[in-house]
Amino acid sequence: MKYKFFARLAATIRSTLVVLLLISLCGCNRVLEEAPRDYGQQGNIVVKKGAEAGPDIIDDEPIARYYGSVALYDSFGLVNYDIKVFETDINAIEFSIKDFNDTILQHFWHELDSNFDAISIGQGLQIADVNCDSNPDFILALGILGKKEPFICFVFDPTQNQYVPLDEFDNLYSPQFLPMQQIILTQNFSIKENFNDKYFVDACYDKYKVDGCDLQLLARLIVYSSINGDEICYTEERVVNGELQTTADHVTEEMFNWSDWESEILMYQSLCLP
Numbered sequence: 001m002k003y004k005f006f007a008r009l010a011a012t013i014r015s016t017l018v019v020l021l022l023i024s025l026c027g028c029n030r031v032l033e034e035a036p037r038d039y040g041q042q043g044n045i046v047v048k049k050g051a052e053a054g055p056d057i058i059d060d061e062p063i064a065r066y067y068g069s070v071a072l073y074d075s076f077g078l079v080n081y082d083i084k085v086f087e088t089d090i091n092a093i094e095f096s097i098k099d100f101n102d103t104i105l106q107h108f109w110h111e112l113d114s115n116f117d118a119i120s121i122g123q124g125l126q127i128a129d130v131n132c133d134s135n136p137d138f139i140l141a142l143g144i145l146g147k148k149e150p151f152i153c154f155v156f157d158p159t160q161n162q163y164v165p166l167d168e169f170d171n172l173y174s175p176q177f178l179p180m181q182q183i184i185l186t187q188n189f190s191i192k193e194n195f196n197d198k199y200f201v202d203a204c205y206d207k208y209k210v211d212g213c214d215l216q217l218l219a220r221l222i223v224y225s226s227i228n229g230d231e232i233c234y235t236e237e238r239v240v241n242g243e244l245q246t247t248a249d250h251v252t253e254e255m256f257n258w259s260d261w262e263s264e265i266l267m268y269q270s271l272c273l274p
Contacts, residue, residue: 062094063087066125070136075161076105083125083138091116093140095154095163106162110152113170116142128177130166130184131155131210138163139177142170149174157213168215172206176271178264183218184208185268200225202232205265220244221261236261 062084071078076099084094091112097105126139135156142150153166169175173188188204202223209216220237234256236248248256 060088073134176268
């Protein structure tokens with residue numbers, strides 16, 4: 001019965017269309033090339049990581065642009081977002097929030113990794129409430145870097161009344177936000193540890209939640225395959241009282257409790273399909 005839970009992947013593909021429809025309804029976003037516009041009156045100007053990025057590339061055309069309208073509850077109401085991605089000597093994102101009078105409520109530059117590869121961007125922008133505060137957050141794909149597909153996430157911080165980058169999110173391995181479960185799931189193929197010289201690590205799934213502006217690890221599932229390929233087993237770790245503790249150690253597929261993992265992994269894989 002090896003990999004029996006993956007056999008049910010086909011049955012969940014239909015759910016992908018529903019999820020993608022929900023994502024598209026979370027906000028309107030479009031990608032196009034357009035000359036920079038006059039921002040008019042300026043309000044709160046904030047510069048994050050890479051303070052010199054803006055002046056150096058302000059005259060360059062963005063390689064991608066995402067814009068539309070979202071509602072910020074208990075603060076500004078309906079606002080316009082404008083996110084531009086630049087790939088130059090200094091790779092950066094320009095992030096702007098404006099009201100309908102074209103007044104800038106927030107504007108900052110966020111410098112990207114020097115290995116940023118815009119050509120490999122596949123998923124673009126996702127708008128979702130990742131921290132369950134009723135405000136839309138922005139998840140932006142950053143292409144492919146080695147064996148991982150990094151993303152960056154901007155969450156709304158009500159204490160500052162502005163968007164901030166979610167710390168450590170861009171270091172996650174190919175994260176996907178699952179809106180029905182309100183979690184972020186990642187899959188790491190880079191672990192190559194052996195177990196008793198009979199098994200090797202196939203993959204490692206990490207499950208996170210976002211509490212306010214903090215990314216918090218909830219659980220980890222490590223999938224092992226036998227060297228001869230005839231057996232699969234699992235090790236599960238969960239955060240208990242702030243510490244990662246082993247809750248299942250090298251358990252066979254028949255003995256492992258899939259109730260908290262199966263649907264999430266299947267949904268994750270369907271979202272990762274090209």
